[in-house]
Amino acid sequence: MNADKIPDIIISRLPVYLRALQHMADQGMRTTSSQELGEHVGISAAQIRKDISQFGEFGKQGTGYSISYLLDKLREILKVDRLWDVIIVGAGDMGHALARYQGFVNRGFNVAMIFDNDKSKIGQKIGDLTVEDTAEMVEKVKASGIRIAMLTIPATVAQETTDKLVEAGIRAILNYAPINLIVPPDVRVQYIDPATHLQRMTYYCE
Amino acid sequence: MNADKIPDIIISRLPVYLRALQHMADQGMRTTSSQELGEHVGISAAQIRKDISQFGEFGKQGTGYSISYLLDKLREILKVDRLWDVIIVGAGDMGHALARYQGFVNRGFNVAMIFDNDKSKIGQKIGDLTVEDTAEMVEKVKASGIRIAMLTIPATVAQETTDKLVEAGIRAILNYAPINLIVPPDVRVQYIDPATHLQRMTYYCE
DNA sequence: TAGATTGTTAATCGATTAACAATC
DNA sequence: TAGATTGTTAATCGATTAACAATC
Numbered sequence: 001m002n003a004d005k006i007p008d009i010i011i012s013r014l015p016v017y018l019r020a021l022q023h024m025a026d027q028g029m030r031t032t033s034s035q036e037l038g039e040h041v042g043i044s045a046a047q048i049r050k051d052i053s054q055f056g057e058f059g060k061q062g063t064g065y066s067i068s069y070l071l072d073k074l075r076e077i078l079k080v081d082r083l084w085d086v087i088i089v090g091a092g093d094m095g096h097a098l099a100r101y102q103g104f105v106n107r108g109f110n111v112a113m114i115f116d117n118d119k120s121k122i123g124q125k126i127g128d129l130t131v132e133d134t135a136e137m138v139e140k141v142k143a144s145g146i147r148i149a150m151l152t153i154p155a156t157v158a159q160e161t162t163d164k165l166v167e168a169g170i171r172a173i174l175n176y177a178p179i180n181l182i183v184p185p186d187v188r189v190q191y192i193d194p195a196t197h198l199q200r201m202t203y204y205c206e
Numbered sequence: 207m208n209a210d211k212i213p214d215i216i217i218s219r220l221p222v223y224l225r226a227l228q229h230m231a232d233q234g235m236r237t238t239s240s241q242e243l244g245e246h247v248g249i250s251a252a253q254i255r256k257d258i259s260q261f262g263e264f265g266k267q268g269t270g271y272s273i274s275y276l277l278d279k280l281r282e283i284l285k286v287d288r289l290w291d292v293i294i295v296g297a298g299d300m301g302h303a304l305a306r307y308q309g310f311v312n313r314g315f316n317v318a319m320i321f322d323n324d325k326s327k328i329g330q331k332i333g334d335l336t337v338e339d340t341a342e343m344v345e346k347v348k349a350s351g352i353r354i355a356m357l358t359i360p361a362t363v364a365q366e367t368t369d370k371l372v373e374a375g376i377r378a379i380l381n382y383a384p385i386n387l388i389v390p391p392d393v394r395v396q397y398i399d400p401a402t403h404l405q406r407m408t409y410y411c412e
Numbered sequence: 413t414a415g416a417t418t419g420t421t422a423a424t425c426g427a428t429t430a431a432c433a434a435t436c
Numbered sequence: 437t438a439g440a441t442t443g444t445t446a447a448t449c450g451a452t453t454a455a456c457a458a459t460c
Contacts, residue, residue: 007451009451011409012406014405014409015401015403015405015406019384023361023385033418035417042386044452046455047451049417049419049420050452050453052419053418059418059419061416061418061419062415062416062459063416063417064416077409078408078409079408080408084404084411093306093307096299096303098400103400107402107404107405147411148407155229171412172410174407179225180225180246193225194307195310196222196225197221197380198396199220199313199314200217201378201396202285202314202378204377204394205354205377205378206353206377239441240442250428250429255443256427256428259442259443263443265443266441266442267440267443268435268442269441270441
Protein backbone atom coordinates (compact mmCIF):
# COMPACT_ATOMS: atom_id res chain seq x y z
CA MET A 1 0.00 0.00 0.00
CA ASN A 2 1.13 3.48 -0.88
CA ALA A 3 2.56 5.44 2.03
CA ASP A 4 1.82 8.84 0.45
CA LYS A 5 -1.17 10.72 1.66
CA ILE A 6 -4.18 9.85 -0.48
CA PRO A 7 -6.53 12.77 -1.26
CA ASP A 8 -9.86 12.54 0.55
CA ILE A 9 -11.72 12.93 -2.72
CA ILE A 10 -10.31 9.57 -3.81
CA ILE A 11 -11.20 7.95 -0.49
CA SER A 12 -14.74 9.26 -0.88
CA ARG A 13 -15.20 7.33 -4.13
CA LEU A 14 -13.98 3.98 -2.84
CA PRO A 15 -17.19 3.14 -0.90
CA VAL A 16 -19.13 3.75 -4.12
CA TYR A 17 -16.89 1.32 -6.01
CA LEU A 18 -17.21 -1.14 -3.15
CA ARG A 19 -21.00 -0.98 -3.21
CA ALA A 20 -21.17 -1.46 -6.98
CA LEU A 21 -18.73 -4.40 -6.88
CA GLN A 22 -20.75 -6.01 -4.07
CA HIS A 23 -23.81 -5.66 -6.28
CA MET A 24 -21.97 -7.23 -9.23
CA ALA A 25 -20.76 -10.11 -7.05
CA ASP A 26 -24.34 -10.68 -5.82
CA GLN A 27 -25.37 -10.99 -9.47
CA GLY A 28 -22.81 -13.75 -9.97
CA MET A 29 -20.29 -11.72 -11.97
CA ARG A 30 -16.62 -12.71 -11.60
CA THR A 31 -14.64 -9.99 -13.37
CA THR A 32 -15.17 -6.42 -14.52
CA SER A 33 -13.30 -3.63 -16.28
CA SER A 34 -12.80 0.01 -15.36
CA GLN A 35 -15.09 0.76 -18.32
CA GLU A 36 -17.92 -1.43 -17.03
CA LEU A 37 -17.55 -0.34 -13.40
CA GLY A 38 -17.55 3.26 -14.58
CA GLU A 39 -20.89 2.80 -16.30
CA HIS A 40 -22.34 1.42 -13.06
CA VAL A 41 -21.17 4.29 -10.87
CA GLY A 42 -21.17 7.19 -13.34
CA ILE A 43 -17.42 7.84 -13.17
CA SER A 44 -14.90 7.76 -16.04
CA ALA A 45 -12.86 4.60 -16.57
CA ALA A 46 -9.62 6.60 -16.43
CA GLN A 47 -10.49 7.99 -13.03
CA ILE A 48 -11.40 4.59 -11.64
CA ARG A 49 -8.09 3.13 -12.81
CA LYS A 50 -6.19 6.07 -11.36
CA ASP A 51 -8.03 5.85 -8.04
CA ILE A 52 -7.48 2.12 -7.65
CA SER A 53 -3.85 2.28 -8.75
CA GLN A 54 -3.07 4.51 -5.74
CA PHE A 55 -3.18 1.40 -3.61
CA GLY A 56 -1.54 -1.23 -5.78
CA GLU A 57 -1.80 -3.12 -9.06
CA PHE A 58 -5.04 -5.00 -8.62
CA GLY A 59 -5.99 -5.50 -12.28
CA LYS A 60 -4.70 -7.50 -15.23
CA GLN A 61 -4.12 -6.06 -18.68
CA GLY A 62 -6.52 -7.55 -21.16
CA THR A 63 -8.94 -9.01 -18.60
CA GLY A 64 -9.65 -6.29 -16.05
CA TYR A 65 -10.28 -6.82 -12.34
CA SER A 66 -11.30 -9.90 -10.38
CA ILE A 67 -14.39 -8.70 -8.52
CA SER A 68 -13.81 -10.76 -5.38
CA TYR A 69 -10.15 -9.76 -5.21
CA LEU A 70 -10.91 -6.06 -5.68
CA LEU A 71 -13.68 -6.33 -3.08
CA ASP A 72 -11.21 -7.79 -0.59
CA LYS A 73 -8.68 -5.07 -1.31
CA LEU A 74 -11.16 -2.20 -1.07
CA ARG A 75 -12.57 -3.58 2.19
CA GLU A 76 -9.04 -3.79 3.54
CA ILE A 77 -8.17 -0.24 2.42
CA LEU A 78 -11.37 1.21 3.90
CA LYS A 79 -10.91 -0.97 7.01
CA VAL A 80 -14.35 -2.49 6.62
CA ASP A 81 -12.85 -5.98 6.50
CA ARG A 82 -13.99 -6.02 10.13
CA LEU A 83 -17.19 -5.19 12.02
CA TRP A 84 -17.21 -1.74 13.65
CA ASP A 85 -19.44 -1.15 16.64
CA VAL A 86 -21.32 2.14 16.36
CA ILE A 87 -23.66 4.04 18.66
CA ILE A 88 -26.79 6.02 17.89
CA VAL A 89 -27.47 9.17 19.90
CA GLY A 90 -31.13 10.14 19.77
CA ALA A 91 -33.98 7.61 19.78
CA GLY A 92 -36.48 9.65 17.75
CA ASP A 93 -37.93 8.56 14.41
CA MET A 94 -34.57 8.74 12.64
CA GLY A 95 -32.71 6.96 15.45
CA HIS A 96 -35.33 4.22 15.39
CA ALA A 97 -35.08 3.84 11.61
CA LEU A 98 -31.28 3.53 11.81
CA ALA A 99 -31.44 1.12 14.75
CA ARG A 100 -33.70 -1.18 12.72
CA TYR A 101 -31.83 -0.76 9.43
CA GLN A 102 -30.74 -4.15 8.10
CA GLY A 103 -28.16 -2.71 5.69
CA PHE A 104 -25.29 -2.09 8.11
CA VAL A 105 -24.06 -5.54 9.04
CA ASN A 106 -22.83 -6.65 5.61
CA ARG A 107 -21.20 -3.26 5.07
CA GLY A 108 -19.03 -3.42 8.18
CA PHE A 109 -21.12 -1.92 10.98
CA ASN A 110 -22.99 -3.12 14.07
CA VAL A 111 -25.24 -0.85 16.12
CA ALA A 112 -24.11 -1.61 19.66
CA MET A 113 -25.88 1.05 21.76
CA ILE A 114 -28.54 3.73 21.48
CA PHE A 115 -28.89 6.69 23.81
CA ASP A 116 -31.53 9.31 24.58
CA ASN A 117 -32.06 11.80 27.39
CA ASP A 118 -35.86 11.54 27.35
CA LYS A 119 -36.93 9.60 30.46
CA SER A 120 -39.95 8.22 28.59
CA LYS A 121 -37.67 6.64 25.98
CA ILE A 122 -34.95 5.26 28.27
CA GLY A 123 -35.47 1.53 28.82
CA GLN A 124 -37.52 1.19 25.64
CA LYS A 125 -36.62 -1.79 23.44
CA ILE A 126 -35.68 -1.34 19.76
CA GLY A 127 -34.97 -4.76 18.29
CA ASP A 128 -32.09 -6.21 20.32
CA LEU A 129 -31.23 -2.82 21.80
CA THR A 130 -32.45 -0.98 24.88
CA VAL A 131 -32.41 2.81 24.93
CA GLU A 132 -29.85 3.98 27.48
CA ASP A 133 -29.55 7.28 29.33
CA THR A 134 -27.37 9.92 27.64
CA ALA A 135 -26.13 10.83 31.11
CA GLU A 136 -24.19 7.55 31.13
CA MET A 137 -23.02 7.87 27.54
CA VAL A 138 -19.47 9.17 28.05
CA GLU A 139 -18.69 6.52 30.61
CA LYS A 140 -20.15 3.64 28.61
CA VAL A 141 -18.61 4.68 25.29
CA LYS A 142 -15.20 5.12 26.90
CA ALA A 143 -15.43 1.66 28.44
CA SER A 144 -16.50 0.12 25.12
CA GLY A 145 -13.77 1.70 22.99
CA ILE A 146 -16.34 2.53 20.29
CA ARG A 147 -15.07 5.09 17.75
CA ILE A 148 -18.12 5.80 15.57
CA ALA A 149 -21.42 7.57 16.34
CA MET A 150 -24.56 8.52 14.44
CA LEU A 151 -26.21 11.68 15.72
CA THR A 152 -29.99 11.93 15.38
CA ILE A 153 -30.86 14.63 17.89
CA PRO A 154 -32.18 18.19 17.52
CA ALA A 155 -29.71 20.79 16.20
CA THR A 156 -30.04 22.77 19.45
CA VAL A 157 -28.19 20.13 21.46
CA ALA A 158 -25.97 18.73 18.71
CA GLN A 159 -22.80 20.69 19.52
CA GLU A 160 -22.80 19.98 23.25
CA THR A 161 -23.50 16.30 22.58
CA THR A 162 -20.68 16.25 20.03
CA ASP A 163 -18.30 17.66 22.63
CA LYS A 164 -19.25 14.76 24.93
CA LEU A 165 -18.79 12.23 22.12
CA VAL A 166 -15.31 13.55 21.40
CA GLU A 167 -14.49 13.36 25.11
CA ALA A 168 -15.74 9.76 25.06
CA GLY A 169 -13.28 8.84 22.31
CA ILE A 170 -15.56 9.00 19.26
CA ARG A 171 -13.53 9.76 16.10
CA ALA A 172 -16.18 9.58 13.36
CA ILE A 173 -19.63 11.16 13.47
CA LEU A 174 -22.46 10.74 11.00
CA ASN A 175 -24.50 13.85 11.75
CA TYR A 176 -28.20 13.97 10.93
CA ALA A 177 -28.74 17.24 12.83
CA PRO A 178 -29.00 20.23 10.46
CA ILE A 179 -26.04 22.12 11.86
CA ASN A 180 -22.30 22.34 11.23
CA LEU A 181 -20.31 20.71 14.03
CA ILE A 182 -17.02 22.04 15.37
CA VAL A 183 -14.63 19.18 16.16
CA PRO A 184 -10.88 18.69 16.69
CA PRO A 185 -8.85 17.91 13.55
CA ASP A 186 -8.58 14.19 14.36
CA VAL A 187 -12.38 13.77 14.36
CA ARG A 188 -14.27 13.23 11.09
CA VAL A 189 -17.84 14.34 10.43
CA GLN A 190 -20.16 13.40 7.60
CA TYR A 191 -23.41 15.31 7.14
CA ILE A 192 -26.81 13.94 6.20
CA ASP A 193 -29.45 16.66 6.03
CA PRO A 194 -32.30 15.87 3.64
CA ALA A 195 -33.37 19.50 3.32
CA THR A 196 -29.84 20.57 2.36
CA HIS A 197 -29.66 17.76 -0.21
CA LEU A 198 -33.00 18.78 -1.69
CA GLN A 199 -31.93 22.44 -1.84
CA ARG A 200 -28.93 21.38 -3.95
CA MET A 201 -31.38 20.22 -6.61
CA THR A 202 -34.12 22.89 -6.64
CA TYR A 203 -31.64 25.29 -8.26
CA TYR A 204 -31.90 23.13 -11.38
CA CYS A 205 -35.68 22.68 -11.23
CA GLU A 206 -37.86 24.87 -13.39
CA MET B 207 -28.17 37.26 -11.71
CA ASN B 208 -25.25 35.94 -13.70
CA ALA B 209 -26.20 34.23 -16.95
CA ASP B 210 -23.00 32.17 -17.08
CA LYS B 211 -23.20 28.58 -16.00
CA ILE B 212 -22.38 28.33 -12.31
CA PRO B 213 -20.32 25.25 -11.32
CA ASP B 214 -22.30 22.67 -9.35
CA ILE B 215 -19.68 22.69 -6.62
CA ILE B 216 -20.63 26.30 -5.87
CA ILE B 217 -24.34 25.48 -5.90
CA SER B 218 -23.67 22.65 -3.47
CA ARG B 219 -22.27 25.08 -0.88
CA LEU B 220 -25.14 27.57 -1.01
CA PRO B 221 -27.55 25.43 1.08
CA VAL B 222 -24.86 25.23 3.74
CA TYR B 223 -24.51 29.02 3.81
CA LEU B 224 -28.29 29.32 3.88
CA ARG B 225 -28.60 26.99 6.84
CA ALA B 226 -25.90 28.82 8.81
CA LEU B 227 -27.43 32.22 8.05
CA GLN B 228 -30.85 30.97 9.13
CA HIS B 229 -29.25 29.85 12.38
CA MET B 230 -27.60 33.26 12.84
CA ALA B 231 -30.90 35.02 12.16
CA ASP B 232 -32.65 32.79 14.73
CA GLN B 233 -30.04 33.93 17.25
CA GLY B 234 -30.96 37.55 16.57
CA MET B 235 -27.87 38.50 14.58
CA ARG B 236 -28.31 41.19 11.90
CA THR B 237 -25.05 41.23 9.95
CA THR B 238 -22.10 38.94 9.36
CA SER B 239 -18.82 38.86 7.43
CA SER B 240 -17.35 36.26 5.11
CA GLN B 241 -14.83 35.65 7.89
CA GLU B 242 -17.48 34.94 10.52
CA LEU B 243 -19.70 32.88 8.21
CA GLY B 244 -16.62 30.90 7.21
CA GLU B 245 -15.92 29.98 10.81
CA HIS B 246 -19.49 28.70 11.15
CA VAL B 247 -19.39 26.49 8.06
CA GLY B 248 -15.72 25.53 7.90
CA ILE B 249 -15.03 27.22 4.57
CA SER B 250 -12.48 29.97 3.83
CA ALA B 251 -13.66 33.58 3.75
CA ALA B 252 -12.23 34.06 0.25
CA GLN B 253 -14.22 31.16 -1.09
CA ILE B 254 -17.45 32.37 0.46
CA ARG B 255 -16.99 35.83 -1.06
CA LYS B 256 -16.17 34.32 -4.44
CA ASP B 257 -19.17 31.97 -4.31
CA ILE B 258 -21.63 34.70 -3.34
CA SER B 259 -20.23 37.20 -5.84
CA GLN B 260 -21.19 34.86 -8.70
CA PHE B 261 -24.76 36.02 -8.22
CA GLY B 262 -24.39 39.73 -7.49
CA GLU B 263 -22.92 42.24 -5.06
CA PHE B 264 -24.77 41.45 -1.86
CA GLY B 265 -22.28 42.75 0.67
CA LYS B 266 -20.96 46.14 1.75
CA GLN B 267 -17.27 46.96 2.16
CA GLY B 268 -16.47 47.65 5.77
CA THR B 269 -19.64 46.12 7.22
CA GLY B 270 -20.15 42.75 5.55
CA TYR B 271 -23.50 41.18 4.68
CA SER B 272 -26.99 41.88 5.95
CA ILE B 273 -28.14 38.44 7.11
CA SER B 274 -31.78 38.88 6.16
CA TYR B 275 -30.90 40.28 2.74
CA LEU B 276 -28.44 37.49 1.99
CA LEU B 277 -31.00 34.94 3.21
CA ASP B 278 -33.54 36.35 0.77
CA LYS B 279 -31.08 36.29 -2.09
CA LEU B 280 -29.86 32.74 -1.41
CA ARG B 281 -33.45 31.48 -1.11
CA GLU B 282 -34.23 33.13 -4.42
CA ILE B 283 -31.14 31.68 -6.14
CA LEU B 284 -31.85 28.18 -4.83
CA LYS B 285 -35.55 28.62 -5.61
CA VAL B 286 -36.56 27.81 -2.06
CA ASP B 287 -38.34 31.15 -1.74
CA ARG B 288 -41.42 28.98 -2.39
CA LEU B 289 -42.80 25.71 -0.98
CA TRP B 290 -42.06 22.63 -3.12
CA ASP B 291 -44.37 19.64 -2.87
CA VAL B 292 -42.41 16.40 -2.63
CA ILE B 293 -43.40 12.74 -2.55
CA ILE B 294 -41.99 9.85 -0.56
CA VAL B 295 -41.81 6.44 -2.21
CA GLY B 296 -41.56 3.66 0.37
CA ALA B 297 -43.39 3.72 3.70
CA GLY B 298 -40.88 1.68 5.69
CA ASP B 299 -39.03 3.00 8.75
CA MET B 300 -37.12 5.60 6.76
CA GLY B 301 -40.17 6.73 4.82
CA HIS B 302 -42.06 7.11 8.08
CA ALA B 303 -39.25 9.10 9.67
CA LEU B 304 -39.14 11.47 6.68
CA ALA B 305 -42.93 11.80 6.59
CA ARG B 306 -42.94 12.90 10.23
CA TYR B 307 -39.84 15.10 9.97
CA GLN B 308 -40.63 18.63 11.09
CA GLY B 309 -37.57 20.19 9.45
CA PHE B 310 -38.81 20.43 5.87
CA VAL B 311 -41.44 23.14 5.94
CA ASN B 312 -39.21 26.07 6.90
CA ARG B 313 -36.57 24.94 4.41
CA GLY B 314 -38.91 25.03 1.40
CA PHE B 315 -40.51 21.57 1.23
CA ASN B 316 -43.89 19.99 1.91
CA VAL B 317 -44.45 16.24 1.86
CA ALA B 318 -47.59 15.93 -0.23
CA MET B 319 -47.91 12.17 -0.85
CA ILE B 320 -46.42 8.88 0.27
CA PHE B 321 -46.58 5.64 -1.70
CA ASP B 322 -45.95 1.96 -1.03
CA ASN B 323 -46.77 -1.25 -2.88
CA ASP B 324 -47.34 -3.30 0.29
CA LYS B 325 -51.10 -3.92 0.63
CA SER B 326 -50.80 -3.96 4.42
CA LYS B 327 -49.36 -0.41 4.37
CA ILE B 328 -51.70 1.16 1.82
CA GLY B 329 -54.38 3.20 3.56
CA GLN B 330 -52.29 3.55 6.71
CA LYS B 331 -52.19 7.07 8.21
CA ILE B 332 -48.89 8.87 8.84
CA GLY B 333 -49.64 12.28 10.36
CA ASP B 334 -51.79 14.10 7.78
CA LEU B 335 -50.86 11.66 5.03
CA THR B 336 -52.38 8.37 3.92
CA VAL B 337 -50.17 5.76 2.26
CA GLU B 338 -51.21 5.40 -1.38
CA ASP B 339 -50.72 2.52 -3.81
CA THR B 340 -47.55 2.70 -5.94
CA ALA B 341 -49.63 1.34 -8.81
CA GLU B 342 -51.35 4.73 -8.98
CA MET B 343 -48.16 6.74 -8.51
CA VAL B 344 -47.37 7.71 -12.11
CA GLU B 345 -50.90 8.91 -12.74
CA LYS B 346 -51.17 10.89 -9.48
CA VAL B 347 -47.74 12.48 -9.72
CA LYS B 348 -48.35 13.50 -13.33
CA ALA B 349 -51.65 15.10 -12.34
CA SER B 350 -50.04 16.95 -9.41
CA GLY B 351 -47.08 18.36 -11.33
CA ILE B 352 -44.75 17.41 -8.47
CA ARG B 353 -41.05 17.49 -9.45
CA ILE B 354 -39.24 16.10 -6.38
CA ALA B 355 -39.20 12.62 -4.84
CA MET B 356 -37.50 10.91 -1.91
CA LEU B 357 -36.84 7.22 -2.48
CA THR B 358 -36.87 4.95 0.58
CA ILE B 359 -37.38 1.53 -0.95
CA PRO B 360 -35.14 -1.56 -1.24
CA ALA B 361 -32.26 -1.32 -3.73
CA THR B 362 -33.72 -4.25 -5.70
CA VAL B 363 -36.67 -2.19 -6.94
CA ALA B 364 -35.03 1.25 -6.93
CA GLN B 365 -34.15 1.43 -10.64
CA GLU B 366 -37.55 0.34 -11.94
CA THR B 367 -39.27 2.73 -9.54
CA THR B 368 -36.93 5.51 -10.67
CA ASP B 369 -37.90 4.86 -14.29
CA LYS B 370 -41.55 5.31 -13.29
CA LEU B 371 -40.77 8.52 -11.40
CA VAL B 372 -38.99 9.97 -14.42
CA GLU B 373 -41.97 9.03 -16.58
CA ALA B 374 -44.21 10.79 -14.06
CA GLY B 375 -42.27 14.03 -14.45
CA ILE B 376 -40.01 13.86 -11.37
CA ARG B 377 -36.80 15.87 -11.96
CA ALA B 378 -35.02 15.58 -8.58
CA ILE B 379 -34.58 12.41 -6.55
CA LEU B 380 -33.19 12.07 -3.05
CA ASN B 381 -32.20 8.41 -3.06
CA TYR B 382 -31.90 6.48 0.21
CA ALA B 383 -31.55 3.12 -1.56
CA PRO B 384 -27.91 1.90 -1.60
CA ILE B 385 -27.58 1.77 -5.37
CA ASN B 386 -26.50 4.09 -8.17
CA LEU B 387 -29.46 5.19 -10.27
CA ILE B 388 -29.37 5.66 -14.04
CA VAL B 389 -31.41 8.71 -15.07
CA PRO B 390 -31.66 11.03 -18.09
CA PRO B 391 -29.39 14.09 -18.02
CA ASP B 392 -32.20 16.47 -17.02
CA VAL B 393 -32.90 14.52 -13.81
CA ARG B 394 -30.83 15.16 -10.68
CA VAL B 395 -30.06 12.56 -8.01
CA GLN B 396 -28.63 13.03 -4.53
CA TYR B 397 -27.51 10.00 -2.56
CA ILE B 398 -27.98 9.32 1.14
CA ASP B 399 -26.56 5.97 2.17
CA PRO B 400 -25.45 5.84 5.80
CA ALA B 401 -23.17 2.84 5.26
CA THR B 402 -21.35 4.59 2.40
CA HIS B 403 -20.95 7.71 4.54
CA LEU B 404 -19.56 5.67 7.43
CA GLN B 405 -17.15 3.86 5.10
CA ARG B 406 -15.73 7.24 4.07
CA MET B 407 -14.59 7.71 7.65
CA THR B 408 -13.31 4.28 8.72
CA TYR B 409 -10.30 4.77 6.43
CA TYR B 410 -9.12 7.41 8.89
CA CYS B 411 -9.96 5.42 12.04
CA GLU B 412 -7.21 3.49 13.78
C1' DT C 413 -1.00 -13.95 -32.37
C1' DA C 414 -4.64 -10.30 -32.05
C1' DG C 415 -7.55 -7.96 -29.01
C1' DA C 416 -8.41 -6.00 -24.73
C1' DT C 417 -7.39 -3.47 -20.82
C1' DT C 418 -4.34 -2.00 -17.28
C1' DG C 419 -1.18 1.46 -14.95
C1' DT C 420 0.98 5.72 -15.70
C1' DT C 421 2.54 10.00 -17.81
C1' DA C 422 1.75 14.44 -19.55
C1' DA C 423 -1.64 17.78 -20.81
C1' DT C 424 -5.70 19.97 -19.68
C1' DC C 425 -9.02 21.70 -16.98
C1' DG C 426 -11.06 23.67 -12.94
C1' DA C 427 -11.10 25.13 -8.11
C1' DT C 428 -8.96 27.46 -4.29
C1' DT C 429 -6.19 30.89 -2.22
C1' DA C 430 -3.71 35.15 -1.59
C1' DA C 431 -3.51 39.76 -2.27
C1' DC C 432 -5.23 44.28 -2.79
C1' DA C 433 -7.70 48.28 -4.80
C1' DA C 434 -12.14 50.02 -3.97
C1' DT C 435 -15.19 51.76 -0.79
C1' DC C 436 -18.45 51.66 3.04
C1' DT D 437 -10.70 60.04 8.82
C1' DA D 438 -9.21 55.23 10.09
C1' DG D 439 -10.56 50.64 10.11
C1' DA D 440 -12.92 46.95 8.15
C1' DT D 441 -14.41 44.16 4.59
C1' DT D 442 -15.98 43.44 0.03
C1' DG D 443 -15.44 41.95 -4.95
C1' DT D 444 -12.05 40.62 -8.13
C1' DT D 445 -7.67 39.46 -10.27
C1' DA D 446 -3.75 36.68 -10.75
C1' DA D 447 -1.17 32.91 -8.91
C1' DT D 448 -1.26 28.54 -7.07
C1' DC D 449 -2.79 24.25 -6.32
C1' DG D 450 -5.10 20.01 -7.28
C1' DA D 451 -8.08 16.94 -9.96
C1' DT D 452 -9.50 14.97 -14.30
C1' DT D 453 -8.77 13.39 -18.85
C1' DA D 454 -6.45 11.67 -22.89
C1' DA D 455 -3.17 8.89 -24.70
C1' DC D 456 -0.30 4.99 -25.00
C1' DA D 457 3.36 1.61 -23.87
C1' DA D 458 3.19 -2.58 -21.44
C1' DT D 459 1.28 -6.90 -21.12
C1' DC D 460 -2.22 -10.39 -20.12
